[in-house]
Amino acid sequence: MAEEKILIADNERKLVFLLSGFLQEEGYEALTAHSPEEAYEKFSQEKVDAVLLDLVFDDSKRDSPEGVEVLKKMKELRPDVPVIILTGHGTISRAVECIKLGAYDFVEKPVRKEKILVVLKNALRESLLKEERNFLIEQIREEYVLVGNSPQIERIRRQIEKFSKVDSPVLIEGPSGTGKELVARLIHLKSKRASRPFIAVNCSAIPDDLIESELFGYEKGAFTGAYKEKPGMFELAHGGTLFLDEISEAAPRFQAKVLRIVEDGFVQRLGSTKKRKVDVRIISATNKPLKKLAAEGKFREDLFYRLQVLVIEIPPLSERPQDILPLLDYYMERILREKRLERKKFSPEALSLLLSYSWPGNVRELKNLLEKALIMTEGEVINPEDLEPFLEEGPQGGIPGTLKEAVELVERRRLKEELERNNWNYTLTARPLGISRATLFNKIRKYKIKKPKQQ
Numbered sequence: 001m002a003e004e005k006i007l008i009a010d011n012e013r014k015l016v017f018l019l020s021g022f023l024q025e026e027g028y029e030a031l032t033a034h035s036p037e038e039a040y041e042k043f044s045q046e047k048v049d050a051v052l053l054d055l056v057f058d059d060s061k062r063d064s065p066e067g068v069e070v071l072k073k074m075k076e077l078r079p080d081v082p083v084i085i086l087t088g089h090g091t092i093s094r095a096v097e098c099i100k101l102g103a104y105d106f107v108e109k110p111v112r113k114e115k116i117l118v119v120l121k122n123a124l125r126e127s128l129l130k131e132e133r134n135f136l137i138e139q140i141r142e143e144y145v146l147v148g149n150s151p152q153i154e155r156i157r158r159q160i161e162k163f164s165k166v167d168s169p170v171l172i173e174g175p176s177g178t179g180k181e182l183v184a185r186l187i188h189l190k191s192k193r194a195s196r197p198f199i200a201v202n203c204s205a206i207p208d209d210l211i212e213s214e215l216f217g218y219e220k221g222a223f224t225g226a227y228k229e230k231p232g233m234f235e236l237a238h239g240g241t242l243f244l245d246e247i248s249e250a251a252p253r254f255q256a257k258v259l260r261i262v263e264d265g266f267v268q269r270l271g272s273t274k275k276r277k278v279d280v281r282i283i284s285a286t287n288k289p290l291k292k293l294a295a296e297g298k299f300r301e302d303l304f305y306r307l308q309v310l311v312i313e314i315p316p317l318s319e320r321p322q323d324i325l326p327l328l329d330y331y332m333e334r335i336l337r338e339k340r341l342e343r344k345k346f347s348p349e350a351l352s353l354l355l356s357y358s359w360p361g362n363v364r365e366l367k368n369l370l371e372k373a374l375i376m377t378e379g380e381v382i383n384p385e386d387l388e389p390f391l392e393e394g395p396q397g398g399i400p401g402t403l404k405e406a407v408e409l410v411e412r413r414r415l416k417e418e419l420e421r422n423n424w425n426y427t428l429t430a431r432p433l434g435i436s437r438a439t440l441f442n443k444i445r446k447y448k449i450k451k452p453k454q455q
Contacts, residue, residue: 003029004124005046009039009070010054010086015111019052022113023120036066043074043081050123051083052116055094055106065094068101075102080130082123086111133195144185147330148323152315156183159312164190169262169307171247172285174314177364180285181245183312188241193281196240201233204249211254212270215261222271234267234278241281247307248286248293252300259303282307317359317366324355324366331367332374341374346382352438353384357391384441385426391445412447415440424451 055067085106095106217232
């Protein structure tokens with residue numbers, strides 16, 4: 001295992017020599033510096049794991065110790081490297097100030113070997129845990145990607161970056177399947193709360209009689225069946241983010257309880273007399289226009305204005321066709337990796353069909369359709385006929401009244417006749433009609449033409 005590198009910066013050469021000696025005995029690599037300038041130079045040039053930093057290098061500057069300025073510069077350059085302050089008796093208050101500036105801890109002089117080793121080991125252990133946490137957060141971030149090249153997606157990316165820097169409530173609006181929870185998670189992962197919990201709540205799924213226990217939690221014995229204490233959702237999300245999905249479907253009592261917590265920031269478990277302060281960022285999502293519901297009296301207006309401080313609108317996939325191909329590529333790679341399937345290609349006609357499809361189920365439908373096609377298609381190429389069974393049918397032409405309706409009725413009959421004449425061979429059917437296979441499939445869906453089961 002590589003030795004951990006410790007930078008010792010102090011103007012007392014004897015102390016530096018002693019510290020360097022017993023740290024090397026403990027298996028550390030020691031770097032030494034005797035001035036603020038030398039300390040910062042080595043810190044910036046070497047990859048050090050921790051710093052032992054003298055607070056006062058020059059006794060004539062005890063009122064404005066140089067160690068404070070070096071600490072500030074070190075924390076700006078590498079904020080995750082723990083810095084332990086070495087301080088004399090007369091500068092304890094300054095050392096406390098250094099803690100506020102980001103120092104890990106301080107050790108009083110004369111330095112005892114046992115004390116410095118305990119503080120150093122704790123600092124290195126905490127630093128390692130932070131590294132592991134940051135590594136895991138990065139891995140999670142790689143799993144949550146907002147895919148697309150459309151102007152709408154670029155706008156949402158900018159909003160995510162901006163909103164992640166503040167703690168204000170966010171309301172995400174958009175049809176089902178567009179990725180509202182994905183956007184919420186990205187805001188959380190890019191925020192200072194990334195290492196804390198992200199708790200997702202389906203507001204429509206909580207029974208009315210369980211609202212208090214789910215939101216606030218309960219103490220042991222609070223009611224029949226409460227055999228042990230349970231924290232509520234707000235407590236579980238403390239320090240992190242609470243995602244209220246389908247907030248428009250929340251029961252009136254649920255809305256009232258959420259409003260109370262949002263206003264005062266306290267929760268009280270069932271069966272307890274103690275109130276607990278919670279620090280939670282709230283992100284809500286809805287597939288219905290919440291402002292309209294509030295105006296109609298179907299949603300609490302006071303809660304609406306609490307939740308919609310910042311708003312992100314996600315348009316349906318049909319309004320951003322530029323995103324279809326990037327989404328297909330992205331989910332193709334994920335599905336192949338997760339399901340261990342063989343790679344397949346789309347024929348030009350199949351791609352044309354997908355690009356012209358309305359995607360009523362949005363991104364969720366695209367992902368599901370792609371997975372089905374990869375599993376069910378026998379050959380190496382996915383053709384329109386491999387996709388057609390999984391696409392939702394379009395509206396059927398009505399009873400002829402207008403000229404348009406009459407034309408559609410004739411077109412439907414002709415299509416059906418040609419399909420039956422060619423035994424449902426799509427290529428042979430499309431050719432005499434003078435249309436592509438993709439257009440043929442679109443029309444089959446539009447008119448709800450079904451292949452007879454006996455064939």
